[in-house]
Amino acid sequence: MRTVLITGASSGIGEACALQLAEEQNFRLLLCARRIEKLEELTNKIKTLNPNCEVHTFKLDVRNAEEVETTLGNLPAEWRKVDVLINNAGLSQGLDPIQDGDIGDWDRMIDTNVKGLLYVTKYVVPMMEGSEQAHIINLGSIAGKEVYPNGNVYCATKHAVDALNKAMRIDLLSKGIKVTAINPGMVETEFSEVRFHGDKERAKAVYHGLTPLNGQDIAEIVSFVLSRPKHVNINDLLVMPTVQANGTIINRNN
Numbered sequence: 392m393r394t395v396l397i398t399g400a401s402s403g404i405g406e407a408c409a410l411q412l413a414e415e416q417n418f419r420l421l422l423c424a425r426r427i428e429k430l431e432e433l434t435n436k437i438k439t440l441n442p443n444c445e446v447h448t449f450k451l452d453v454r455n456a457e458e459v460e461t462t463l464g465n466l467p468a469e470w471r472k473v474d475v476l477i478n479n480a481g482l483s484q485g486l487d488p489i490q491d492g493d494i495g496d497w498d499r500m501i502d503t504n505v506k507g508l509l510y511v512t513k514y515v516v517p518m519m520e521g522s523e524q525a526h527i528i529n530l531g532s533i534a535g536k537e538v539y540p541n542g543n544v545y546c547a548t549k550h551a552v553d554a555l556n557k558a559m560r561i562d563l564l565s566k567g568i569k570v571t572a573i574n575p576g577m578v579e580t581e582f583s584e585v586r587f588h589g590d591k592e593r594a595k596a597v598y599h600g601l602t603p604l605n606g607q608d609i610a611e612i613v614s615f616v617l618s619r620p621k622h623v624n625i626n627d628l629l630v631m632p633t634v635q636a637n638g639t640i641i642n643r644n645n
């Protein structure tokens with residue numbers, strides 16, 4: 392039985408990963424996000440899917456280093472050992488040319504996607520001590536591989552995740568911790584609604600005339616990555632909807 396900690400489990404890819412791993416029966420789930428009520432709803436779904444799945448949820452804002460340290464340090468004793476960390480919490484805010492960018496949006500993206508990922512990793516790695524199957528999965532993006540118009544700061548944060556993924560693989564090699572980046576293209580989740588500050592119509596338009604990926608598509612890849620034998624690690628994986636060639640070239644029906 393492996394214990395998996397998923398950040399940003401209250402929605403989208405994180406939620407889908409929790410459901411996928413719960414169904415597989417050989418994982419215990421430590422789930423966190425800011426919206427604790429969403430995590431409670433998710434726990435109910437998990438219990439319906441697999442009543443035997445052990446789940447522990449807790450509120451965590453990954454941007455607050457002190458909160459990350461104390462919350463993880465105060466977990467119940469039976470939840471203080473972690474085998475798998477899925478660094479999934481992240482967001483985009485705004486899609487504007489750099490000269491029109493909102494500084495608050497920039498700070499939220501940098502603080503969450505880069506600093507939050509670092510804080511969680513720093514405090515979870517010691518919790519992996521002694522694990523025979525230690526593994527960190529970082530959610531990067533096509534935005535970490537290329538830059539698209541007005542994506543400036545979001546792309547910069549995901550390029551940072553790309554660099555940190557490579558850096559972690561080097562630094563954690565001697566500890567035997569596997570490190571994998573999964574870099575999706577367009578996945579329909581709450582992502583665009585958050586990017587456009589709650590504008591549902593604008594968010595919906597992002598996926599108009601195409602079939603995007605969904606959270607389950609990514610969760611199945613996470614499951615595949617975690618099911619490789621001990622001597623095999625998938626370093627870096629780029630996954631797109633079939634209609635998306637790269638960050639900007641997308642084949643829409645109309």
Ligand code: NDP
Pocket residue numbers: 398399400401402403404405423424425426427429451452453454479480481482483503507530531532533574575576577578579580581582583585
């Ligand atoms: P969602 O908006 O559906 O989910 C984002 C999750 O991150 C939520 O659970 C949210 O929880 C959590 N989160 C955001 N800020 C914080 C914070 N400060 N502290 C803790 N948790 C936080 O989007 P996705 O599922 O699509 O995104 C998941 C990851 O995948 C992100 O890193 C994103 O950049 C990446 N990604 C997404 C793609 C897409 O097209 N959707 C493509 C490529 C990568 P809460 O609000 O409750 O705190």
Ligand code: 8X3
Pocket residue numbers: 531532533534575576577578638
């Ligand atoms: C999210 C997908 O295309 O907005 O990382 O960069 S995209």
